[in-house]
Amino acid sequence: MTQEDRTLAVEHLKEALTYRTISSIEEDSVDFREYDAFLAFLKRTYPMVHEKMELTMINTYSPVYHLKGIEKVHLPVLLLGHYDVVPVEENTMMDWERDPFGGEVHAHHIYGRGAMDDKNQVISIMESLEALLHEGYEPGRDIYVAIGFDEEIGGERGARAIAEHFREKGLRFDLVLDEGGAVVLNTVEGVKTPLALIGVAEKxxxxxxxxxxxxxxxxxxxxxxxxxxxxxxxxxxxxxxxxRPRLTAPVRGMLHGMAPFLGVKGILLRHADLTFPVLAKILSSSGVMNSMVRxxxxxxxxxxxxxxxxxxxxxxxxxxxxxxxxxxxxxxxxxxxxxxxxxxxxxxxxxxxEASSISPHDSEAFKTIERNALKVHPDAKVLPYLMAGGSDSRKYECVSENILRFSCVRMTKEDLDSIHSTNERIHVDNLFSMIRFYVELLREYET
The missing domain is CATH 3.30.70.360 (Alpha-Beta Plaits)
Structure with missing residues (x-):
């Protein structure tokens, strides 16, 4: 990315965060004028996307973009994001360092509700497509982008309706990629290597x-x-x-991958199937790891x-x-x-x-995400991951066997704690990393 591209990307995310696209189960309390304004912003900001890609609106507020590929031999790819956000509690407003709907930059961080969940993903996808289409990008297979508007309240009118639209058209996808995992730092005691966690299932x-x-x-x-x-x-x-605790395939793969970094403790992880009765007691003492095993x-x-x-x-x-x-x-x-x-x-x-199905982490789809994550974060170790949280991705199980969850950001504990909380923010370098990841990923499908 040129410096001009970076400056524009920051400005675009800043503006995206000013739209109060707050979702609520009480529809009467939702200001859909903000949703209309956000969609108008996308159309105005990404003219090549709207010129070159076919646009279908699902339930008025969920845009689905389709870029036709040159060949029809391979199944298409689907990229997901959502632009609705959770509310900011009135009694926490004074605790924000910057206006949560001001789109402000401070100390190289862009502040605002949705900065990490999930307008950053929407903007990164759109920035990458806009840049590639300006270069004359032509994929070898169909590329779809689906943007939900009610993920924070269950995704029934957005993602579920979009998935049903695809199912009715007889579409199947080689890969569905949504938010979820990230490149996490210092989350496991003793592991200094950044862990790129790709979600293959969610609870x-x-x-x-x-x-x-x-x-x-x-x-x-x-x-x-x-x-x-x-x-x-x-x-x-x-x-x-x-x-009772149980060892699932995603967690087994994650533990095996972490084993080489933990010395003697790694022996327990390397033989998790045999040592799980002991291992489960150790893991249960950590809130994060306990959620992975029960x-x-x-x-x-x-x-x-x-x-x-x-x-x-x-x-x-x-x-x-x-x-x-x-x-x-x-x-x-x-x-x-x-x-x-x-x-x-x-x-x-x-x-x-119910819990989602489990996507295989030995698939070509997983390897594709791994390969491109390492292009951006070559020092990371890629591992499968079980999400304790939820996403729109589970709604697409009817159209793909490879549903993966990954945002190409380096996430500290402070970053993680800010999601749905006070001072939600994203470092500008993380925004650029996300855009680069999508550019690299989309280039893999270029003719």
Whole structure:
């Protein structure tokens, strides 16, 4: 990239971050004028993309771009991104170093909601295509780009509708690439080498409300077995009795890949199938690694009572369950009921989402992403990865066996902590790395 290209790319991401494309499950609270403005910005900023690529709009706000290839021998490639963002909590505004919707640069970082999730990806894809098309780029196979507008609330109207559109057209893809993994630094104790983690699967995210019951009455004469007491015991039982750990293919591959960097500890990882009973206990002590080896349960909200001096007859806790591939939602529900079999509880299913399928990490599609990641970050070690979070990519399982999740950014713990949080930002060098990655990837498909 020339200096002029870099300057323009920064300006384009800065502007993209000024559009308040905040998604919400309450559609009436969404300002779709911001979505219209963002789409107009894309059309104005990337004229070659809109001239050379066929554009189809899905449910008004999800653009799907199609660049026809010279040959039809190979299956097409699909690049994904989304431009909706999560809200900024009003009481955190004063904690931001820069306006979260100001598109400001400070100390070589571009600040704003969506800077790392996921307008950076959308802009990087568009910048790479615009540059290549100016050079006369002609791929040997069809290239598709699909941009979701509701990923942060489940992707039902965006990604799911796009995937159904592809399915109805009879399309299959050799590779679907979405956000997810990254080049992470200093995340595993003892591993100094940057790890380029390519997500080959993601856990399912489900919500269950557990409600306990008890006698009401005045708080001056409390009864034993109140609803809050029962609910507290239920939460304690779940925390003391987690679901059993299991070794999945992505995590096995990741552990094997890290083994050479960990000396004597690496022996445990190298023989993970044999040492897993011991290894699981060690991994469970880390929040990050524990999420890799078991289905987890997090209590995210609780509700009880309406007055300070009244015993509530009901008390509820909301449980976010992240389901490991190989476990099912029914397994989770059965486990909850088993460990709390002696308590009077009800279980309400609010969101039911199973874990994704697992894409192979010995495929040519994976090797393609690995090859191009190393062009940008030659010092990294590429490993398969299981995402604890979710993405739009799972919606495309009906059209591809190779669904991979990777953003070509070097991510520190501070970067990771800023996603969906205060001071979300991206270093300008990371933006340039992402653009270069997509340019290199797309050139692989050039005639």
């Amino acid at each position: 399912g995210s489900s919500m269950i409300r557990i409600t306990a019951y008890g006698d009401g009455g005045h708080s001056s004469m409390p009864q034993k077995g109140s609803s809050i007491e029962v609910l507290s015991q239920a939460v304690r039982n779940l925390m003391k009795n987690p679901m 289905t987890t349960m997090a209590m995210t909200m609780a509700k009880a009572g309406s007055a300070m001096n009244v015993m509530p007859q009901e008390a509820s806790v909301y449980v976010n369950v992240r389901i490991l591939p190989g476990d099912t939602f029914q397994d989770v529900l059965s486990h909850m009921k088993k460990v709390n079999r002696d308590l009077d509880l009800s279980y309400e299913v609010l969101v039911k989402e």
